[in-house]
Amino acid sequence: MSNSYVGRFAPSPSGPLHFGSLIAAVGSYLQAKANHGTWLVRIEDLDPPREVAGAAANILTTLEAFGLHWDREIMYQSQRTTAYQDAIAFLSQQNLTYFCDCTRKQIQAKGAFYQGQCKHKQLTAGNAALRLTTTTPVDYFIDELHGKIDINKALAAEDFIIHRKDGLFAYNLAVVVDDIEQGISQVVRGADLIEPTGRQLYLFALFGQPAPSYLHLPLVSNADGSKLSKQNHAPALDTSQVKKQLIAAFKFLALPISAELQDLSIPQLLQWGTEHWSVKNLPRQKSIVLNL
Template sequence: MSNSYVGRFAPSPSGPLHFGSLIAAVGSYLQAKANQGTWLVRIEDLDPPREVAGAAANILTTLEAFGLHWDREVIYQSQRSAAYQDAIAQLSQQQLTYFCNCTRKQNHAQGAFYQGQCKYKQLSADNAALRVTTTAPVNYFIDELHGKIDINKALAAEDFIIHRKDGLFAYNLAVVVDDIYQGITQVVRGADLIEPTGRQLYLFTQFAQSAPSYLHLPLASNVDGSKLSKQNHAPGLDRRQAKMGLIDAFRFLALPASNELQDLSIPQLVEWGTEHWSVKNLPRQKSIVLGQ
């Protein structure tokens, strides 16, 4: 890859960064820097009810403490509503959108996936979500780490929500609009986000834009198999233990990290990580249990 590489880390401010977040941050940073590229940070604050006061600032402070410095201004999705509205207008002009007032309960009664019940009803926007019509489903994509990934065909063909009933923009729409805006050339993120990749690729096509490539890192999991997450009360990162946190992240990502690395400064550690980064050595699992 050339030095036109642009990567990003895009956390949601629903709590402090935990070790699972650090894996995504370190992996995306090292992949960008090993390719002489640019590394950006985007705060995905689209969902106010899930946000924790002060979490966005805490995330940025934590990244800096771990030596992960972004290259351009941080963007906040909460300030990008006009761009998302423009994107919806573009899809609507292509007659690819329609309103849907089905509840989750109604959808589940029809089967695992939405069956298009509202497609031809010509409903109003009142108490309705906006769906995009999937005309050419993306049934697979090539991941740099995992190779060909097949997507459930029923999921791939589903008309999915791009604007929610509660007035909030949907993740799949916002992430594509922002990846286009920021010129992202590769998305490096956790394997929990493999499933929506097909929908995002579909939207890139509808916007007539080149899609980035994808690299989904293994998830850090608890012994019970659940992913390390804010919902599962994963402990926040201790900024005072940034060196050990980085070394643990390096080991998780299969870098040859020894205990002698503790003698390095944080900037030296990050430089060492960049020099020793290798996608070829990454674990091929979608999930790795911590402590095993």
């Protein structure tokens, strides 16, 4: 990779950053800097009901405390409505969209995967979601860490939602439109987002844009195997213990930890991390129990 590398960290402001968030932030940052590239931050404030007041500002303050400074202006999805509307208009002009009023319960009752029940009903917006017709399903992709990732073929073939019935834009649409706008060359994120990758690759193809490569980092798990997350009340990062937590993140990401790291400043730690970063040393598991 060259200095054309552009990576990003894209948290949602549904609460403060936790250790799992730190792994995604540090992993994406070190991968970008090790490739002499640009590291961006995008606030994915696309779902107001899930947002916590002040969380976006808190996330940025926390990143700065950890020395993770972004290289360009922050992008906020809440300010991108026109871009998403234009993308939907483009897809609709290709006769690839239709409205659907099926509930999750109805879909589950018919076998868990949506099977195009509304495709020929000619519904109008009203209380309906907008689905995208999947003409060429993407049922696998190559991940830089995990190699070939197979996606459930029934899932890959689904016509999926790009605009929700509550009026909100769907994640898969927004993330692709934003990755194109920001020129993202590689997406480094947690393994919980492996499954949507096929749909995102399909959208890149429809828009006629080159897709980024993907690198999915292991998730941080609790002892019971559940993902460390805001929903599971994961404790917020402690900005009074930055060095300790940063070194713990390096350890999780399989960097060669040594006692000398304790004597380094935060900028020096990140420089050390950049110099010692190696994707080939990362653990191949999709999930790892937190053991600090």
